[in-house]
Amino acid sequence: MTDRSNGYDLIADRFLATRSDIGVEVVRDWARALPLGSSILDIGCGSGWPVATTLAEAGHRLAGIDPSPTLLAAFRRAVPDADTAFEAAEDSRFFGRRFDGAVAVGLLFLLPEAAQAAQAAQAALIARVGRALHPGGGFLFTAPRIAATWRDMLTGRVSRSLGEGAYRALLAGAGFHPPRIIADTGGNDWFTAVAGSTDRA
Numbered sequence: 001m002t003d004r005s006n007g008y009d010l011i012a013d014r015f016l017a018t019r020s021d022i023g024v025e026v027v028r029d030w031a032r033a034l035p036l037g038s039s040i041l042d043i044g045c046g047s048g049w050p051v052a053t054t055l056a057e058a059g060h061r062l063a064g065i066d067p068s069p070t071l072l073a074a075f076r077r078a079v080p081d082a083d084t085a086f087e088a089a090e091d092s093r094f095f096g097r098r099f100d101g102a103v104a105v106g107l108l109f110l111l112p113e114a115a116q117a118a119q120a121a122q123a124a125l126i127a128r129v130g131r132a133l134h135p136g137g138g139f140l141f142t143a144p145r146i147a148a149t150w151r152d153m154l155t156g157r158v159s160r161s162l163g164e165g166a167y168r169a170l171l172a173g174a175g176f177h178p179p180r181i182i183a184d185t186g187g188n189d190w191f192t193a194v195a196g197s198t199d200r201a
């Protein structure tokens with residue numbers, strides 16, 4: 001079977017052992033700003049700790065998608081009430097639904113290694129999230145605000161951040177209001193954007 005997890009299923013045990021809770025305060029603040037009981041899609045949800053568990057503790061309803069069977073099994077244990085799909089972000093059926101919020105933590109820059117394909121895949125994902133959110137819905141994702149290419153420490157695969165300017169342009173094109181960018185205590189950048197009020201095709 002083809003691995004669609006960009007190498008993550010293979011190193012899932014090491015990822016589980018080393019995932020830290022740095023940045024959880026950003027997730028908690030974002031969760032507090034949403035109405036209680038909001039539906040949130042966690043794209044590339046991993047094990048669910050600490051992002052989805054924090055959102056669930058804040059009183060929200062989770063749906064998680066991830067193409068790593070090992071990490072999705074851990075997610076199901078961590079957030080047993082969540083809807084889940086063993087699918088990739090590129091073609092998950094969950095994008096046929098509408099949500100109040102979406103998170104993509106540690107995902108965008110993993111999408112295909114080749115530069116052009118990475119740009120296209122990240123653009124397509126941001127557009128897909130824009131269509132899946134109710135007007136006023138929130139999108140929270142991580143990516144370095146400086147455009148950069150590096151090797152993922154666990155998988156050894158190439159990761160690419162398109163950089164703040166490109167993410168701002170893609171978010172605007174997908175109907176989002178200008179994002180805020182927050183740096184967490186570990187120096188990771190979090191983009192938070194609100195979907196516009198007009199319906200998009």
Ligand SMILES: C[S@@+](CC[C@H](N)C(=O)[O-])C[C@H]1O[C@@H](n2cnc3c(N)ncnc32)[C@H](O)[C@@H]1O
Binds near residue numbers: 019110
């Ligand atoms: C760095 S981990 C982050 C996991 C989780 N969001 C967290 O914050 O702990 C990246 C996750 O993205 C998932 N992933 C990789 N490629 C994906 C894809 N094409 N669609 C959806 N998820 C993907 C991996 O399986 C892994 O769970």
